[in-house]
Amino acid sequence: MEAYVLDWVNLLLRWAHVIVAIAWIGSSFYFVFLDNSLTKPADPDLKAKGVDGELWAVHGGGFYHPQKYMVAPKAIPENLHWFYWESYSTWLTGFALFTVLYLYQAGTFLIDRNVHAWSPAAAIAAALGFLVVFWIVYDGICRFFGQREGGDRIVGIGVTVAVVLASWLACQFFAGRAAFLLVGAMMATSMSANVFFWIIPGQRTVIAQMKAGQPVDPVHGQRAKQRSVHNTYFTLPVLIAMLSNHYGFLYGAPHNWLVLVLIMLAGALIRHSFVARHKALVQGQPVPWLYAGVGTAVIVGLIVWLAPAPVPKAAAAAPVSFAQVQAVVAQRCAMCHNEQVISKNIQLHTPELIAKNAQALYQQAVVLKAMPMNNATQITDAERGLLGRWFEAGAPLN
Template structure:
């Protein structure tokens, strides 16, 4: 019953997390597009009001005319919408989901004793440490170098190196599936912390200066803009890291840390291509699609690198007998899928149940390589191949 309840909690938290993440990332993408698509106003009344950029758009049967004040308007509007709950809700639901699935079940999902045999408490502390330490290092890099001339390039290099080191270390300490998710959570934590510690406080400071009749310090807007841009570059790497836990061929690869780094780099390059596109269209320049091309080429190269070797055409590749399959399932799978332990609602302790769940066996153990979880039973590639040949030959139970 506990496993059933956890499945429901997992489902509902995942659903909520996806909903609020769509809202947050969608608004982030929109405002980055808006900032990079604004044109200088020509109307005297807009110039008089202090409007620095404007955009005309059509959507949903109506016309929209958003305007941006570079520092702040001359007076505060009566109705001012804030964008922060999308960020906070995404982090809170994501952390709750991470807690329920990985921290609460650390011995199963967080630890791979073939990599590092430590206690659940130690693994949990280290996982939480990843979130805190990365934010501290990233924030320090931004504080020290962010306001210098050419600082954006230095920050970009520093953050990239930090992410690479964190990805390598996570894959040495945690189960591959957890390591990928942890790196994504690490970046997502930095994104939400940017909103909580810099973007929103900066906006509140600007409002306080306006209410007090003081000159508005433009540094608050500059810092908020810098962190907002970082957030938009983090989005695609975070998304692929989060989705990766469904694909064992990624986190189960021999050099999985490098796979993670490359696939996140591909996402960042593709995102940069779209950010640069907005600027190029406004300036009437060529759209730099080469970044997206390089990102796509990286994904193709990864797919080729991770592709399984073709099965050898020999007598040994003949469909195995069901007795071989049953012996394999009893050794590698049945300990978590039997009459007493019914993991994910699947049982494999009789010939009929093995045949009934043949497709699930094939998908999880052969195609995705997601099972056995963390390869706890040490199934080999040859054994996965045996299951594959059995399924592709019809998966007969006799």
Template sequence: MESYYLDWANLLLRWVHVITAIAWIGASFYFVMLDNSLEKPQDPESIDKGVGGEQWAVHGGGFYNMQKYALAPKKLPDHLHWSYWESYSTWLTGFALFTMSYLWNASTYLIDKSKMDWQPGAAIGVALAFFVVFWMVYDGICQIFGRRKNGDTIVGVLIAVFIVFATWLACQWFAGRAAFLLVGAMMATTMSGNVFFWIIPGQRKNVQALREGRPVDPVHGQRGKQRSVHNTYFTLPVLFAMLSNHYSFTYTHKYNWIVLLLIMLGGAAIRQFFVVRHRFKLGNAGNPLPYALIGIVVLGLTIVWMKPEPMAAPAAAAAAPAVAFKDVQKVLEQRCFMCHGAAVQMKNVRVDTPDQVAAHAQAIYQQVVVTKIMPMNNATGITEEERALIGRWFQAGAKTN
């Protein structure tokens, strides 16, 4: 009964997380599009007010005129719309999910003893340190190099190098599935950190200065813009990292850290296509198509490179020694019953009777032999010989009598 309520909690929390993430990413994408779609105002009144750019749009049967001031209006309205709760809610629900799914069950989901045989407390501490250390290094890079000549390029290169290192390290220390999610959560934490520590505080200082009749310091807008740009390029890589736990062929690959980096690179290139596309439509940038092609080529080559080796031919499998079902049952009893037996049925799957094994034969073969994601992080120590035995049993017809 406890697992039933935990499943509901996980489902509802995940639902809220997706909703808030859609709201945050949607707002982020919209304002990036808006910033890159602004045209110089033609109306003298708008120019006199200090409007630096505007966009006319039609949506939902109505016409809209969005204006952005070069610095700030002379007088602020009583009501201002702020965009920050989307970010905070996304991070809070995401961290709660990470805690519930990975930190709370560190022995099962976070730790792969074939990579690092450590205690749950140590693994949890190091995982949390990834969030803190990445933010500190990232923030330090931005503050030290961000305002120098060619600062954006220097910052971009240094951050990319650090992401490569962090991705490699996570995949060496943690279970592949957890490592992918940890890298995504690390970057998502930095995105929310940008909003919490820089973008919103800078905006509050500007608003306070305007209300008090003081000049606005443009550095706050410049810093906020820089961090906002970083966030938009992090978005697609983070989304992939969050979705990757559903696709075991990515995080179980021998070189899973390279897989993650290549797919994140492809995502960032495709995001660049959309960013530049808005300026291109106004004649303010070159054709963005090469960025899309780079992203597609990177993803395509990754798919080809990851292609699994062909399985043994049926004839070869038939030539192998016949497998008795009692031998398969013995493996299942030792390696699978603890999570899929009479006492516990994770994901409502049981394999402790012949009928149940027959009903799940395809899934057993896929999860144990092909993708090798079960047992989870090989917590029960199944051997390659035992996987091969199950494979021969399935290829011979998966008989249970």
């Protein structure tokens, strides 16, 4: 019953997390597009009001005319919308999901004793430490170098090095699936911390200065803009790190830390291409698709690198008996899928049940390589291939 309840909690938290994450990422993408698509106003009245950029857009049968004031408008509007609950809700639901799935079940999900044998308590403390320490390192890099000449480049290099080092460390200590997700979680934590510690406080300071009749210090807007730009570059790497836990061929690969770094790099390059595209279109320049091309090339390179070795013709042609399949399932799968332990509502302790769940067995153990969890039973690629050939031959019981 506990496993059943946890499955429901997992489902509902994941659903809520995806919903609020869509809202946050959508608003982030929109405002990056907006900032890079604004044009200087030609209307003298808009210039007199302090409008620095405007955009005309059509959507849903109506015309929209967003305007941006450099630093702040002369008076605070009565109806002012704040964009922060999208971020906070995404982090809260994500951390709750991480707690239910990975921290509460650390012995199963965080720890792979073939990678590093330690206690669940130590693994939990280290996982939480990743979230905190990365934020401290990232924030420190931004504080010390962000306002210097050429600071954006230095910050970019420093943050990249920090992400690469964290990816390597995570894959040395945690199960591959957990390591990938943990790297995504630490970056997502920094994204939300940017909103909580810098972006929103900076905006509140600007409003307080306006209400007090004081000159508005532009540094608050500059800092908020810097962190907002970082957030948009983190987005695609975070998404692929989060999605990777469904694809064992990624986190189970040799040198999996490098796989993670490269696929996140591809996401960042593709995202940069779209950011640069917005500016290029406004300025009438060619669209810089080179970055997206390089990112795509990195993904193609990963596809080639991670491709499974071809099965020898003799092995591929050899018929697979059900006795062979049953022996593999009994040794590698049945300890978690039997009459006493019915994990994920799947049982594999009889020939009839193996045949009934052949599709799920093929998908999870052969295609996705997600099972056994963290390869706890040490199933081999040859055994996965054997299960695959049996299923593709029609899953016969003889």
